[in-house]
Amino acid sequence: MDPDNLGQLIRRAQAGETDAFSELLEAHYDVIYRFAFRWCARREAAEDITQQCCIKLARAITQFQHRCAFSTWLYRLVINTAQDWQRQDSRHDHTDEAAEQPSEAARDESQVYLQQILKQLDNMGEGLRETALLVLAEGFNHREAAEILGVKESTISWRLHHMRKQLASTDGAHIS
Amino acid sequence: MTDIDKLLQQQDIPPADPRARQAAMRAALDEFAQVQQAAQGSPENNRSSSQGFWQRLRLIKDATLRNIVMTSSTTRTLFAGLAAASVTVLGLFVVLPALLTVSPPSIDENEVILSDINMPSPQEAAAHDPMIEEIVVSGYAKPEGARTPEAPPASTVSKALRASYPDAMHMAVSAAPMTADSVTRPIPQNRDKFSTQQENPVKRTVDEPVSTFSVDVDTASYSYVRRQLNHGVLPAKNAVRAEEMLNYFDYAYSTPTNREQPFLPSIAVTDAPWAEGKKLLHIGIKGYDLSDQQKPKTNLVFLLDVSGSMNNPDKLPLVKQAMDMLLGSLNPDDTVAIVVYAGAAGTVLEPTAVKDKQKIVTAMRNLEAGGSTAGAEGIKQAYQLAEANFDKNAVNRVILATDGDFNVGISDTEQLKGYIERKRDQGIFLSVLGFGQGNYNDKLMQILAQNGNGVAAYIDTLSEAQKVLVQEANAALFPIAKDVKVQLEFNPKKVAEYRLIGYETRLLNREDFNNDKVDAGDIGAGHSVTALYELTLTDSDAKLIDDSRYTKNAAKKSDNSNEYGYLKLRYKLPKESESKLLQRPITNADTQVDSDLQREVAFATAVAGFAQQLTGSVYLNNFSYDDIIALAQANKGDDLYGYRTEFIQLVRKAKIAQEI
Numbered sequence: 001m002d003p004d005n006l007g008q009l010i011r012r013a014q015a016g017e018t019d020a021f022s023e024l025l026e027a028h029y030d031v032i033y034r035f036a037f038r039w040c041a042r043r044e045a046a047e048d049i050t051q052q053c054c055i056k057l058a059r060a061i062t063q064f065q066h067r068c069a070f071s072t073w074l075y076r077l078v079i080n081t082a083q084d085w086q087r088q089d090s091r092h093d094h095t096d097e098a099a100e101q102p103s104e105a106a107r108d109e110s111q112v113y114l115q116q117i118l119k120q121l122d123n124m125g126e127g128l129r130e131t132a133l134l135v136l137a138e139g140f141n142h143r144e145a146a147e148i149l150g151v152k153e154s155t156i157s158w159r160l161h162h163m164r165k166q167l168a169s170t171d172g173a174h175i176s
Numbered sequence: 177m178t179d180i181d182k183l184l185q186q187q188d189i190p191p192a193d194p195r196a197r198q199a200a201m202r203a204a205l206d207e208f209a210q211v212q213q214a215a216q217g218s219p220e221n222n223r224s225s226s227q228g229f230w231q232r233l234r235l236i237k238d239a240t241l242r243n244i245v246m247t248s249s250t251t252r253t254l255f256a257g258l259a260a261a262s263v264t265v266l267g268l269f270v271v272l273p274a275l276l277t278v279s280p281p282s283i284d285e286n287e288v289i290l291s292d293i294n295m296p297s298p299q300e301a302a303a304h305d306p307m308i309e310e311i312v313v314s315g316y317a318k319p320e321g322a323r324t325p326e327a328p329p330a331s332t333v334s335k336a337l338r339a340s341y342p343d344a345m346h347m348a349v350s351a352a353p354m355t356a357d358s359v360t361r362p363i364p365q366n367r368d369k370f371s372t373q374q375e376n377p378v379k380r381t382v383d384e385p386v387s388t389f390s391v392d393v394d395t396a397s398y399s400y401v402r403r404q405l406n407h408g409v410l411p412a413k414n415a416v417r418a419e420e421m422l423n424y425f426d427y428a429y430s431t432p433t434n435r436e437q438p439f440l441p442s443i444a445v446t447d448a449p450w451a452e453g454k455k456l457l458h459i460g461i462k463g464y465d466l467s468d469q470q471k472p473k474t475n476l477v478f479l480l481d482v483s484g485s486m487n488n489p490d491k492l493p494l495v496k497q498a499m500d501m502l503l504g505s506l507n508p509d510d511t512v513a514i515v516v517y518a519g520a521a522g523t524v525l526e527p528t529a530v531k532d533k534q535k536i537v538t539a540m541r542n543l544e545a546g547g548s549t550a551g552a553e554g555i556k557q558a559y560q561l562a563e564a565n566f567d568k569n570a571v572n573r574v575i576l577a578t579d580g581d582f583n584v585g586i587s588d589t590e591q592l593k594g595y596i597e598r599k600r601d602q603g604i605f606l607s608v609l610g611f612g613q614g615n616y617n618d619k620l621m622q623i624l625a626q627n628g629n630g631v632a633a634y635i636d637t638l639s640e641a642q643k644v645l646v647q648e649a650n651a652a653l654f655p656i657a658k659d660v661k662v663q664l665e666f667n668p669k670k671v672a673e674y675r676l677i678g679y680e681t682r683l684l685n686r687e688d689f690n691n692d693k694v695d696a697g698d699i700g701a702g703h704s705v706t707a708l709y710e711l712t713l714t715d716s717d718a719k720l721i722d723d724s725r726y727t728k729n730a731a732k733k734s735d736n737s738n739e740y741g742y743l744k745l746r747y748k749l750p751k752e753s754e755s756k757l758l759q760r761p762i763t764n765a766d767t768q769v770d771s772d773l774q775r776e777v778a779f780a781t782a783v784a785g786f787a788q789q790l791t792g793s794v795y796l797n798n799f800s801y802d803d804i805i806a807l808a809q810a811n812k813g814d815d816l817y818g819y820r821t822e823f824i825q826l827v828r829k830a831k832i833a834q835e836i
Contacts, residue, residue, distance in 0.1 A: 054203065058211060
């Protein structure tokens, strides 16, 4: 969708047109879902996050002020939703861990490994997971990622550097 | 290290289930329709959309899905129904046989008496039996019947809903601005966080003659305690901080007249009402109050949490009302800016002069709760605005209003603390206003406010907002001294043991007192600070610690024998980095004080007694809630704003809550 059309569509949705909002959702559902899946690596959870995010979008669409790209704003929303989910998820004592295991095993090893790395990132510091996902997976450049996360461009560069260094050092530890 | 790059790029993402997609779309469209409807209805109503988990329950129209998402309240209703049904059946089993065994004799009797009537008994018995049965059934079923699954009255369900989740109740209740003094809502499951603390122990003067602490003018604990007691629940022990309860009240101490020496200590030594043979040392410090002409210009940046959890009548709407009040107490030249943080973080209002009130009010009115919380980013944005508008002759302050949840982990609390400290050194201070409950993070708020040279206040009602932001606006906005530390050296010849009541989180090391690098509490214009020590004199037999067999009290200079101890107070004027010292001895003369001070001291003693009672202190002996009520009642003085009367009510409520 070209930016002008998108802008139009958003304005119509903000004015309360259900059709426009529906079209907007339709166009962005996959983007949201994809990012949500990258975040949690489980289809059901990703669908959950996506639904939450769509509901949030319905509520917040009037707050979008056309100052930045819609996608920037949308990613912010998705990240917030995913963080909320993660926090709630960690509160749940993981009694349903057993139920998670089969699907865990069914997935190929690289997925499991990837999740381990992302967990490591969480332990290294705040903001690393989203930075990695935005830049390395979604292919944003540093400036765009910085805008989405509301930090300085140099922060993104530093985070990536820090992350690689740390990962390399933990890897070294594994080998030795 | 290219593993992560490769893995992320090659990650295999399974497509979403089309049904899930549909459900999500439908839910979002539903929400959209609701938001639109609310927006058309009235601008005030669009806050009433629900938050969190419940919206999903409401939005999923599919009955089968709803059954899967079985919540605690639906299970409760279901189980109540099942229980009722089984009680009924059990009742039948127990009572019927008993009645059946009783009825044959009565049939026999009929037979005997009415022997000449043809075949009366079987019919009569048959007519009798169902009747008995019916009575039994209805007798047992009636009270329970109301709760059987066949007839679940809507009110029961909704009550259960309300009891367990106030958010859900919010769907039904319109978000009208709160005007009532206290919202009586059932306590939800409590996720409020408080740091654990231990009561200060009794210390021997010989071992440790010096006691050092930082002042604390926060009042958050008292408001929180009040809120819990108004719900009929005793507050968690960790939520009770004696010093904050003491400092909630304004005491009529004598006021200093000189801005350069902005403090005047009022000291009294009285008998401790809860332990025979012990004394109470009362230290009251009143700060200098500014007149209207002396008030410096004020640059305020409000940092408001508008995350979904703030969507309660006692949160965001109360924040707005509180801000409205504060606007009224500012000068026309002062500026106000508003930053929000949540899903859509950003500046809502650039720094605007208070005389442009309409603009500020409009910006405030448009605020809405929704989205999640990202506290750290919001704080940075607020500080940037404060910096942009920095005036070194003005008071530059960020006021954070939140219900507590920051989207940051433990390691980042440290980072946030450091950030706030650096900004404090640049001259931008931070105050924290806490709202609501269920998610309240007391510990983090305390940390932030203490590091930002500000106050942390907990606002539960409109009248509390009035107290903090209007009556005590000077104190909250204009610091007259910072890093105020108190050090007491007791005279071992006179005082055998001492115990500081409260201030557990504010204790300092002895050497910190003279170290100007060590941060301590701040005092705003007109603030008063009160501290109480419980003393046991050397000639008293109420001592708790035995004398040491080997270390003899070395006889020191005996010319100070009429001194209890020596009080030292260190403070810095707001713009200075070198501290000043104020000192005076505490002597026998301090046992004789005028009646005004005596009254204030007695009231403070009642408050301290209450705080200790709530924390389950081991030093109170038989001092009861009734004693506290009597003491406070006798000493409440003029009590212009009714705070002390309210205190007495709270003690009564605590007494009742205790008995339950």
